[in-house]
Structures are given as C-alpha cells and as structure tokens.
Amino acid sequence: MQKIIEASGISKKFGDTQALKDISFEVSEGEIFGFIGPDGAGKTTLFRLIATLLIPDEGKLEVLGLDSVSGFRELRKNIGYMPGRFSLYQDLSVEENLNFYATVFGTTVKENYDLISDIYSHIEPFRKRLAGKLSGGMKQKLALSCALIHKPDLLILDEPTTGVDAVSRAEFWGMLRKLRQHNITIIVSTPYMDEAMKCDRVALIQEGSILSINQPEKIREGFSRKLFSVKAPEKYKLIIALRSYPGTITTYPFGDSVHVTFRGDEFNNSLYEYLNGMGISNVEINETRAGIEDRFLELMEKGTKA
C-alpha cells in the first residue's frame, strides 16, 4: 500500500517551547489515522506541519509523495484541511461558503456533489442561513463539506468533534467511515479517548512525543497489568482510600467507577477490611478490560518516571 504521509524525526520549537520532538510515523492510503492526546500535546502543530502551514525545524516530512516544504504549492491543491477553530465566513450563508471554497479550488459544487451529499444533505435545508447562525454540529458538517469539496487525497481534521454534542459526534464518525469508499485518507486528532476506537490506527501523543502507534485494539491489549474496576457509593472517599492502600499501584477515576491496579495483579480480603476501616462499605470489585485511556495513562506514567 502506498504511503500517504511519511514523517521521520520531526521537531518543532516555538521560542523556548518544544512543541514536537523527534516524531516519526507513517500513514497508509485509505486509513483513518487518529492522533489522541490531551490539549497542548502538539496535535495542532503537527497538523499544521502536514498542511504546509509550518516548516519543521528538523526532520523530513513527505506528504502524498511530496516534500512538505518544497512541494507546498502542489500539495495545497490536494489536501483538505479543517482547522480546530471554526474557520468559515460567518457572514456568508451556508451555500455561499461552499461555493466560495469550490471556486477557490477550481471546481464546482455540482462536480463533487456525490462526495459530500451524505454530509451536506443534513444542512442543505438551511443553505440560505448565515454560517455564524448555525449550531455547533451543523457548523462542523459545513466545515467538513468545504474541506471535501475539491475531492482531496488527504483530509486533515484538527479536533473536529471538540465542542460538539454526543449525537453529532457519533454521526460525524459515521460520515468519516463512509468517506473511505472514496479512497480518501484521513488524519484526525481528538482529545476524546472513546473516539480512538473508531480509527484504523492511532498514535498516542503527549508533550510533543508519540507514546505508541498501533491499532486501537492492540493498544488496549498493550496494558501490562490486570485492571480492576472498583465501585462504591462514595467515589471521592473511595479514591482517597485506594490511593493510601499500600497494595495499590495506580488509581484513576473512570466514569462511575475507579480503575485500579494492584501489586502482583491481585488483591485479597485485607483490601475490603482496609476500606471498611476507612468507613467505606458496599464495595464491588471486578476485573475489567483496559481501555485506550487506561493504556494512555499507563504510558504517561512510565514516560514521566523515565
């Protein structure tokens, strides 16, 4: 399979801040490749590098077989970029925005309508409405339509689902999966761990470095210990108690439960007694499967210790 992005040893500094350090990865044709990491991890910088908006300080970045620095003019014809901030003209209507981006890329809405019809049909009833007056989910669909209108080979989506409601998010991911049939490669960043499962492959990124790249399933399997889900009525008290328990390695809140790892991957009755002694009863402990988030936290922990 053809490589769409090949990055080796990329670093980028802004003043004293090291935004990215020594990043290497490859993205193959037709993949949905996710970058998962908290705010400030360097996702936006990386995407701007790929979108030819920034120049790497070190390393080599090839996109669609072209060097991202010297081949930027050719590249800009073939990538679709959706920045993290809503970046359409708020004082133009839905239709005018779409037509504008179509003409700028030397195409027409009609020509590539089949590509966006699935997404655009949701907002078409509001095509006379000003873009600034759309809801968050609709704005995002319009932005995606605009980024797709020239049938790019590579679609770069920087945190497309941030600030969007859960239903729209799910819908959005459904649309991205459908785009695969048009052979469009997609790289997408998100701070939401649950969205990682919807990518073909993900890179966990933290403080400018990639912690791990793999299929989401494999990343989950990479969790090195047995994970237990602990539940009790008083969650906050429970966390404090678990952290002070000598047998505990890690404790992280997870939804309505607490994910805990223990020394020797097991626990015994002394834990129940310990918790009881702290005034916590009705404790429920089950072994559970690690999610991406658990693995991410584990990798982060290792990273900071190293």
Place this chain on the structure above:
Amino acid sequence: MKRFLGFVKKEFLHIFRDVRTLIILFGIPVIQILLFGFVVSTDLKNAQIGFLDLSKDEMTQKISDKICSSGFFMRSETLLSYNDIDKVLRKSKTKAVIIFEKDFGRKLISEGKAAISIITDGSEPNMATLITNYVTAIVTDFNRELAGTQAAGTLLVQPEVRMFYNPSLKGHYMFVPGVITLIMILICALMTSVTITREKEFGTMEVLLVSPLKPVQIILGKVMPYFLLSFINIIMILLLSWLVFGLPVKGSLVLLLAESMLYILMSLSLGILISTKSKTMQQAIFISFVGLMLPTILLSGFIFPIENMPSGYGEVAALMPPQYFITIIKNIMIKGTGFMYVWKETLILIAFTVAFIGLSIRNFKIRL
C-alpha cells in the same frame, strides 16, 4: 481567473453584509467633508470686536459703522478707557479692540493723518492675523473713499492685493482637496488592512493559505472591491463639494479622476502592507489611524505649509505620499492646470504604489 472572481465576489458580500463597513466607507467621507467645510473655517464671520472711541466724532462713527457693517465683525462692547481693554479681552468673547485716538476727525482733516490701533488677542494667532488684515483692508477702503470725495487733488496710492485662484480666500478651496486626500488614505488603508487582519483573526486565513490561491490573487482580490467603492466615493465627494460649497473642478475632470484612481491604489497597497505587518485588527486600526492620520494632517501641507517647516521636517514630509496628491489635486481642481504641471508628483505616486505592492507581496506570509 475564475478563482480570482470568486474571491472578489466574496469580498463584496462581506462589504455589503456589514453595516459598519458601509458606514465607514460612505458615511465618514460625507460627514468629514461637511464638518471640515462648515466648522473648520478660516473665514471671518461675525467676529466680536470692541471699540474704544476717545474722539467720538463723525469720522470715527463712520469708520466703526463701516467695520461693523462689513459682515465680518460685530460690535460687542463699547469701552470707556484704556484700562478696560485688558478686562474685555480676558473674557475672550471679544477678539479685538479698535481704538481711535483723541481728536481723530479733526487731526485727519487738518493734518491729513490720524491713528487707529488694533489690539488683538494674541493667544489665538490665526484669528488675530485675520482680524488685523480685515480691519486694515476696511480702513484702507475708507481712506480711498475719503480721498475720492474730499480731496480730489491728493491721490493716495494704495497697494491692491488680489488672491489668484481663490479670489475671496475661501477656506473650502483649501479644505476640500485636503479632506479628500486625508479621507481616501485613511479609509483605503484602514479598510484593506482590517479586512486582511480579520481573516487572520477569524482563522479563515489558515484555510485560504491551504488552498491553491496565490498571494497575488488574495491581495488583488482584497483590493479590487475597495478600489471600485473608493472610486465611487471620490465622485461622491466631488459632487458634494460642488453642490454644497460650489467648488468647481477647473481642470480636466478625467485627469482628476485618473489621478484619484492612482492615489486610491496607492492607499490600498499601503493598507495591505500594514496588514502584512499586523496580527490583529486592533493593531491594524491603530497603525492606520495614528500612523497615517496625524502625519497626513500635519506633514502633508494640508494645514501647515511644508515650506515653512524647520529643516528636517521637510525631508520627513517628502516621505509622506499624501502631500504629492494634495499638490496634484489643488493644481487640477483650483488652478486648472494640465498633466504637464503634475507629472512629477504623478511619477512619485506611481513609485510609492509599486514599492508598497512589491513589499506587500514579499512580506505576505505563505505560511502561518
């Protein structure tokens, strides 16, 4: 080309959707012209003056009546002694005091001369000079009349001063070209610099950059709509100054419009240059206003003649493009001269335009 037209269309949509832009574009010029034309006037009209008549005879009565009936002056107070002068001027309602010496009429007839003093309030130098000139003119006029009626033999030779091009020394002749110059550079530079920095602030520039649009296309696409609208603006201002102030265009209208187009283009390219250097709209507005308005008013010869500036200032003023346009527009509008008299200034404006556009394209960042 299609891309470019699409871009221009989008710019027009921005302009017509935004009421504030439209007000700045069309409201401000009209208000400014009317404001400068009516309020900032160098003409004297009903200036208050006081009289200290120590003679109180027929002659002094005639002269003071003549002064007050001229339309330029109004009698405010009649003083009784020298001690009152200071008191009256300090109230600063009265701008000047005219004093007739004792036995004025008798002296004038017997000795052939008598003295009038004009005491003006020097804290307003412009006003003071104007009043002195006007009063002197009126008294001279009176002298002539007197010579004509009473002593036919003694011909008084009087210097007759006539102002060419602006016979009545009307302020509008001076201000309309100045205001056109000021407004055009401000609006053109301000509008373009704001529209480009707006794209930066709203993040749309990021998307524009990641498109096949070339910097030239983006810049020209931004300039084009404002160029057309500013041209309409100039025509509007000229019409307004003709209808309201009766200011004619003595020279060729075509030449005037052509020179205006050049000036608009220069101002627009200056605006783009500003925008390539500023990150936010606020910064662009600040540079446009402070960096352009003050130098244009002070150093363009709009109010203060460049010839009278101390050494050094003149050289700085030479770097201000508006001064050349003021020269051009005054030549064409008021003197009615042709292209042969303004070709040097025209060349300088072209050079400025080329330099600004060149620098803008070079400074335009093709990345973030």
